[in-house]
Amino acid sequence: MEDFGQVVFKIEQVLEEKKISKNRLEKDANLQRTQLNSYCNNKVKRIDLITIAKICYVLDCEIEDIMEYVR
DSSP states (O other), X not given: OOOOXXXXXXXXXXXXXXXXXXXXXXXXXXXXXXXXXXXXXXXXXXXXXXXXHHHHHHHTOOHHHHEEEEO
């Protein structure tokens, strides 16, 4: 099977830079903790665009700030 690379989430880095806790992100974005942890730990198989939008809104950032494609 070919290696197409992967999408890597950098949410924890942004949280640290902006001094925002996971608890606050979870609450303000109306996310479940297990869902947020899946994104933070790169365990997501299918990306939910609404979830990404919520995270970007609460963190006041762009999509490329929280995720990147790595070959």
